[in-house]
Amino acid sequence: MKARSVVWLRRWRLLLLLALIGLASGPAVGTAQIFKTVASKQQLYATPSYSGEVVGMVPEGSEVTIVQQSGDWSQVEYQGQKGWLPARAFAGGKKLDLSSLLQGKAVKESKTDEVALAGKGFTPEVEAGFRQKHPELRYDQVDQIEKFSVSAAELQAFRQEGGLR
Amino acid sequence: MKMVAFFLLLVVLAVGGGAGCGTVASTVASLPGVPESVKPAVDIAAKTGEKAVAASREISPSEEYYLGRGVAARILARYPLSKDQALNAYVNKVGQTVAQKASGARPYKGYHFAVLDGTPANSFACPGGIILITQGMLKACANEDQLAAVLAHEVGHVANRDGVNSISQARWTEVATTAGTEIAKQYGGTLGQVVGQFEGAIDDVFKTVIVNGYSRAAEENADRAGVAMLQQAGYNPAAMTAILTAMGAKGGSGGILGTHPTVTDRLDNIKVVAQEANTQMEPVRTKRFQALLKP
Structure with a gap:
């Protein structure tokens, strides 16, 4: 009886180990999710780094399959080509929340991303602290500059008039 | 258990x-x-x-964006934003035309261009995509194609992430290890610590952009990227040579001219990539440039 219990315990531990490895490897369990890119002409990198080799290009609005994630980078598969895309390739430039991918649920962006950013380097909260410390800086004009926009139609007309592409 | x-x-x-x-x-x-x-x-x-x-980890696109806003806010404290809306709109149209041809990923919140009051001929590329050009630099440009060359050069710096790369390695390691760690959370002062590091990083980039200039390689790469953007957008790529020559003749050292390498070296660098251009519509572009810049 005792011997059978030991065997059962060993098997249980082995199963637990396999299950955890499966969970840790995430997309390898076959629950990969599809996302649409929102930025134009995204380069696909061989490694999760801007200094990595460029292995392809993903046009805006392309559907890519998320394979795995590392920091702000997502490894994706696009038309049979695997490569890494930065967070800015996706809506809002935010890191994708892949936690539910492990459970097999639909992946969606979370507002908690912004909250999580608070503890991860230069964030709106850090900027607010810096602005408080330096009221002489012209953040008001920076905000104004960011409101300058050229519509697609205006740009098209401008290019056409000047014989530009 | x-x-x-x-x-x-x-x-x-x-x-x-x-x-x-x-x-x-x-x-x-x-x-x-x-x-x-x-x-x-x-x-x-x-x-x-x-x-x-x-x-x-690397600096993320959103961090680069907030860093760039800080650098821009510091520059704007020195050279205020021009209130000429028509001029700002025009510079944005030229800038967006070349920026759409830039290689690499689009910045976190895209490119934005603005004109600063100030007579010194200068232009600045802030990380994250804010590009600033002084009235003095606009006046130094003879036509729209030369303005496009200046803006394309600055877009090249953003696309190549030259500003971010000027943050000292030691500082970034400090940022990366402090932020979000349990030690910081447990002992408090996380935000204060990161604000201090944020300030230091802004200072690193500001000094590079305003005082020391980028490295020779960074300037040459930005020139090459700029020429490629001009060609792809349909501007005359020779405009890059023309504005560098004009600025060199004036003996300036700000913005596109940088502090090194020499203008002669930079002209040598880009002459191999500058190709023939269709200059048929250049007079139309020059006319609209002069309507705003040379009253």
Whole structure:
């Protein structure tokens, strides 16, 4: 009886180990999710780094399959080509929340991303602290500059008039 | 149960050696099947893993954006934003035309261009995509194609992430290891610490952009990127040579001219990439430039 219990315990531990490895490897369990890119002409990198080799290009609005994630980078598969895309390739430039991918649920962006950013380097909260410390800086004009926009139609007309592409 | 806890910890630590381990470890800790007694150990393992990842990570697009806003705010404290809306709109149209041909990923919130009051001929590329050009530099340009050349050169600096690369390695390691770690959370002052590091990083970039200038390689790469953008957009790529020559003749050293390499070296660098251009519509572009710039 005792011997059978030991065997059962060993098997249980082995199963637990396999299950955890499966969970840790995430997309390898076959629950990969599809996302649409929102930025134009995204380069696909061989490694999760801007200094990595460029292995392809993903046009805006392309559907890519998320394979795995590392920091702000997502490894994706696009038309049979695997490569890494930065967070800015996706809506809002935010890191994708892949936690539910492990459970097999639909992946969606979370507002908690912004909250999580608070503890991860230069964030709106850090900027607010810096602005408080330096009221002489012209953040008001920076905000104004960011409101300058050229519509697609205006740009098209401008290019056409000047014989530009 | 102790064996199970040890086992779980081992698995988490082993997984934690790879990229993105913090997320995985946290997920494991939150699984319903993980015994309560094990969770603290899993949490510690997860947090240790997060620190290692943070220390080796690159600056993210959103961090680059906030850094660039800080650099721009400092520059604007020196040279205020021009109130000429028509001029700002025009510069944005020229800038967006060349920026759409830039290689690499689009910045976190895109490119923005603005004209600054100020007679010194200068132009600045802030990380994250804000590009500033002084009235003095606009006046130094003879036509729209030369303005496009200046803006394309600055877009080249943003696309090549030259501003971000001017943050000292020591400072970035400090940022990456401090932010978000358990030590910072437990001992308080996280925000204050990161604000100090943020200020230091802005200072690094500001000094490079305003005082010291980029490296020779960075300037030459931005020239080449600029020429490529001009060609692709349909501007005359020879405009890059023309504006560099004109600025060199005036003996300036700001903005597009940088502090080094010499103008002669830079002209040598781009002459091999500048190709023939269709200049048929150049007079139309020059006319609209002069309507705004040379009243």
